[in-house]
Amino acid sequence: MSYIDDHPTRFNFRGDVHKAINRVQAEFPHQTFANTYVEHPPGFGGKYDLVSVDYWGGGLRNGKFAGYRGKPIGQERGNKVFRAIWHDKHKPNISWIIWHGKMWVRGSGWQAAPGGPADSDAGHYNHIHVSYII
Numbered sequence: 001m002s003y004i005d006d007h008p009t010r011f012n013f014r015g016d017v018h019k020a021i022n023r024v025q026a027e028f029p030h031q032t033f034a035n036t037y038v039e040h041p042p043g044f045g046g047k048y049d050l051v052s053v054d055y056w057g058g059g060l061r062n063g064k065f066a067g068y069r070g071k072p073i074g075q076e077r078g079n080k081v082f083r084a085i086w087h088d089k090h091k092p093n094i095s096w097i098i099w100h101g102k103m104w105v106r107g108s109g110w111q112a113a114p115g116g117p118a119d120s121d122a123g124h125y126n127h128i129h130v131s132y133i134i
Helices: 015-027 075-086
Strands: 032-037 052-057 094-099 102-105 109-112 128-132
Touching: 015 032, 015 052, 015 075, 015 128, 052 075, 075 094, 075 128
Parallel strands: none
Antiparallel strands: 032 052, 052 128, 094 102, 094 128, 102 109
16 A cells, blocks of 8 residues: 555645635645645644645646646745745644744754655655644
8 A cells, every 4th residue: 555545635624724824825836735734733633634735736728627635746846835835924823834854843943854654745845835823
């Protein structure tokens, strides 16, 4: 089984988190794919599922949106999306955010991204992860 099989994709978010996702996607139309999944992140029994978001890559192919979980966001676009999340004045409060090998944790600051299964993009080089305060 793969990581995605073990943790199926979902799109259920708390209302304020859904609004934050909409703001990012409005700023980057057709450029991101946002999802959560079962036990996101693993080890918390689903406690953060409604407030955790992964931003993957998107785009248009033959005039149709072509984004999916696992599609790399790319470093340049990822940096822009990260800044949009980080500087969103309307955002819910971030509990932790992981991008490009680094993780910021409320109350602790910056540290190395945590490890994880090889097929999970644990270093978050291909996607951005953000969990908001419950």
